[in-house]
Amino acid sequence: MSLPKTTREYRLPNPEGFHNLILQEAPIPTLKSTEVLVKIHAVSLQNRDLVVANGQYPVGQKDNLVPASDMAGEIVAVGADVKGWKLGERVSANFALDHVHGVVTAEIRATALGGPVDGVLTEYKAFPAHALVRIPEHLSYEEASTLPCTALTAYNALLGGNPALKGGHTVLVQGTGGVSISGLQLAVASGATVIVTSSSDEKLEIAKKLGATHLINYKRTPDWELEVLRVTNGRGVDHVVEVGGPGTLTRSAKALAFGGNMAVIGIMAGLAGDVSGLPLIVLGKAATMRGIQVGSRTQFEDMNRLIEAVKLKPVVDKVFDFEHAVEAYEYQEKQQHVGKVVVRVAKN
Ligand SMILES: NC(=O)c1ccc[n+]([C@@H]2O[C@H](COP(=O)([O-])OP(=O)(O)OC[C@H]3O[C@@H](n4cnc5c(N)ncnc54)[C@H](OP(=O)(O)O)[C@@H]3O)[C@@H](O)[C@H]2O)c1
Incomplete structure (x- = not known):
């Protein structure tokens, strides 16, 4: 499969509400040797994404942000120095990229997706290999996208x-x-x-x-x-x-x-x-x-073992297409959902 050179991504140039989100095309930066490129299949939303869209994230947020923190996708390229990951594996990224184990720190918190750093509401994204976890086999991408933050x-x-x-x-x-x-x-x-x-x-x-x-x-x-x-x-x-x-x-x-x-x-x-x-x-x-400040990658792996063991199925309330992500935000804001609101990013 030839790798794409561009991605469609949402950005928030004006953090005064999610209606300001724009969908644009952007180049995919050259993959670093320690990174893995993921084709994102699904993204789930949460209350935090509404707070960020309003520019009110208490620990600060990046200008012109790519929003959202929770995704599930498929590895499509692996950097030259990465060990332990291969093409086609189904993965999620930890909420704070550098929270591998132990207690969170201010430096780790500054690596939280869709807040201090660009997030996952995009078709392709490079992640540091140390941030990734395998998703439970019995889950669809949509179900698995619900796990990184709220679960x-x-x-x-x-x-x-x-x-x-x-x-x-x-x-x-x-x-x-x-x-x-x-x-x-x-x-x-x-x-x-x-x-x-x-x-x-x-x-x-x-x-x-x-x-x-x-x-x-x-x-x-x-x-x-x-x-x-x-x-x-x-x-x-x-x-x-x-x-x-x-x-x-x-x-x-x-x-x-x-x-x-x-x-x-x-x-x-x-x-x-x-x-x-x-x-x-x-x-x-x-x-x-x-x-509680979400959790570490180690805890994410522990949780996934429990989810696998009991074949737990996360509750997906409603799924929206990528082009209708703003409607997904509207639905999240209304609080009519039970469980999670998901955006389907990839069509296949
Ligand atoms: N510290 C962390 O690491 C962390 C991580 C994730 C989320 N959070 C926080 O956790 C909270 C929930 O996030 P979420 O994404 O799960 O939200 P969510 O999916 O939007 O769910 C919000 C639910 O909260 C319930 N609720 C609203 N007002 C309430 C009240 N006065 N008393 C009791 N329940 C009430 C409602 O349930 P009913 O409709 O059933 O009443 C509502 O559907 C947010 O404040 C979020 O910022 C913190």
Whole structure:
């Protein structure tokens, strides 16, 4: 196969909303000896991509960015010094290119795709070989494109730290978006009992089909932490996948069991909220709060082994064609999805 010389890519010249995205043709730079060229088949979106499109990414973003961080594709060229990768292999790239193992640093965070560095909403992209992972064999490119950020974040939250999830634990996930549905699926796959909150009864029914045991509509039950305590016979949960932020943190802490673990991930419920009582709740329960910054390539490989072992199928809500990526952003923004919104990049 002769290699293409150009790629069609989206760019964000004006970071004042995703309607400013433009699709253009650009040359594919000469491959460095340590890089691998990937034909991108699918890209998944997430809440972060909306934040970036509005120019509000808290750790800074590149000018005139190629957006998005999560892709699955096929290797079409391998640099002369690359070992361990061959043509045709199906791969994803880690969210932060240089996060190979261990704890994130400011330098590693500066290599996050679709933020500080150009992302993956393009037909072809060169990646440093050390950033790549093989995608699970039973997954399509569209399914595999959902894994790099939100799924790995949920994996790290539940299984990547200490205390880690054990079979028999109880897990609370908030809402039915990308992070939370992955959290639900990974927790069920690990032998946990899962409680899901959502604004929608229809979405809760989907969560039930995915293995959730307890369903709470947080609009109808604003004191949902009391319901969590009720359904756990007063014990509380071992893990909270906390995507609400200051608007939900205090209730989440109240829902914890003694010795429980709260993974602090997102701010979907907004930045307003009284968190002054939080230290005493966490202290009183000998609980742990851990901030999550997605995960390392090593954790990505660990997660993929679990996904392979249980043949876990990520939840793809809707797929949009590459030319309609802006509509995919619109759909993501409406929050009507359960799981993930995907852009199909390659036609074959
Ligand atoms: N720290 C990290 O490494 C990391 C990585 C990935 C994502 N994040 C963050 O995690 C959050 C979720 O991202 P995502 O891409 O999974 O989002 P998403 O797919 O857009 O899902 C968002 C969901 O959050 C739920 N939600 C909204 N307001 C809520 C509230 N007040 N209380 C509880 N749930 C609420 C809604 O679920 P229902 O419609 O079911 O109510 C909504 O569908 C974002 O804040 C994102 O920035 C952080």
